[in-house]
Amino acid sequence: MNILILSPGRRVEIVEYFKETFHAVGGKVFTLDMSPYAPALYSGDEFFRIDKDFNHLEYYIDNVLEICKQKEVSAILTLIDPELVLLSDYKDIFEALGIKVILSDIDFVKQTFDKYGFYCAYKDIINLVETVGSYEEAKKKLKDGTWKYPLFAKLRDGSASIGIKKIYSSIDFDGIKENPKYIYQPFIDGAEYGIDAYFDLITGELVSVFMKKKIAMRAGETDKAISVKSQTVLNEVKQITKIKGLYGPIDIDVFVSNTGEVYINEINPRFGGGHPHAYGCGINFMKLILNNLEGKVNTPIFDNYEEGIMMLKYNGLMFRSVNE
Template sequence: MNGLILSCGTRNKIIQYFKKSIYELGGKIYGADASKLAPALYECDDFFIVPEFMNDQYIPTILEICKKKKINFLLSLIDTELTIIAKYKNDFENIGVTVIGPTYEAAQICLNKQKMYDFLLNNEIPTQKSFFSLDDFKNAREKGDIDFPVFIKPIYGSASLGIQKVESIEELSIVFQLSKQALMIQENMNGKEFGVDCYIDLNTGHLVEIFIKEKLKMRAGETDKAVSVKNYSILSLVEKFVENSEGFFGPIDIDIFEKDGKYYLSEVNPRFGGGYPHAYECGVDFTKYIIQNIKGEITRAKNLDYSSNVFMLKYNEVKIIKK
């Protein structure tokens, strides 16, 4: 069995985890990235430098790699690529490759924060107050429904890019006036933030396992320090989201805020989250589940089956490559 990890970037740990699981079957893990300086490439058994995923030659290139290396499954590690891969899912399946990730429709909802907000409201899943025009925010503020500070972010975006805190209506107006992107405004939750790593069975679509961490420190949009926790209110919230959703398969990463003792689902990334190594090191092995699913096995459901009060502390490592 062979796997291909797309846009592997700096996710060295994900490659290492997959290699441990697949080596038992005599398989290999291949990597692909548009940059030859992506460190995770050099963890792979072999790798390929490919066009940017928006390039017309990207999908034909990946299909050719899959045929050449007899790839059984592939997945992407970045949000913006997920919709492209999902769009061509049938092309991959026609050559025997399983695509690990959401359907095209589910990927679109996650990438478009307005669609996700509407989905959460329609399914009565608590989420933070959000506004998608300056006038709507001003009207809500006049009614006393929200006030500064607030956060603004692109409606289409990932990895916390473009997020900034705003303290006044003057500053907010200037940002909207100058922005070349569609923006949204969100209330400042000002409470604890949690990251949830989930696995949804590829064959049944059922939630198999979740891992919850309280985020203690963030860096460049990813969790830098965290501690594992068991929280049944968060478990129930995630279960409700999955039960009301369609089209999610494999790993998904969910952000949740706590405010005044209540929990609010903020964002969903249908891929391995940047903090997933915390879950893996606590015994929550999604790579094993993926391989079981590819073999046709259905994974056994587990709830919060890990130790709490385990800390994750990220630090920098160096990869030296000789030309």
């Protein structure tokens, strides 16, 4: 049983976790990235570097397919947002060759990539942070007293916290109000939680949830956090099961206000940057994936980790010859 991880970037730990799980059944973990400077690329049992022409992505996919055939790859997944939509578009081609694409349904994937579109599609299904799609709408809500400063501004198609702004006054709108890609939300005064959820690849059922309270962020990823359990948050997370077509690892951002309201902020259909915290607490999504690939349905378990375990990220180093 072999798996190919696309665009692993800096996520060395994720690749190592897959190796621990897949090596136990005689499988291999291959890695592929467009950059020779991606540290996690070199953590694979074998690695491949492929140029990506963004004007002709079909050539990139053709190369990926060829590697899958040569290396008898059973499943494929990506660790970056832009490739989620790309894999969705070619999912049928991979699966026609017996290669499982570990990914939610295409409609859901595309909706999560458009943050305002996602809000509009699911605001009546789950309790999302209220969002408006323009500067004019945000100013209107401020004027009629529905909202008050500070506000939160982010790019409609943003990733890794790029472009995020906290708006304290009308002056802070300068420089972004003319950008139609910005969307706006009220600032939730409270705590932020990161949720690692796994939806069974066979049944689509939610089978695992790990919850962490965020302490610090860096470059859009959880840098420091502590494992927690909250039945209130879990109840809101379970409402996501009303959305059809979720499969595999799902990263969920949740806000809990100081007065106790729980809001879903974003859902990303991939491994989150803070997932090593879950693995370090004994939650093994790689094993859940392997079970599914072997045709086994996973049993739902939501309380199988210890509270009060901190994750504290730090930098590591890797050395490779340029001739590699």
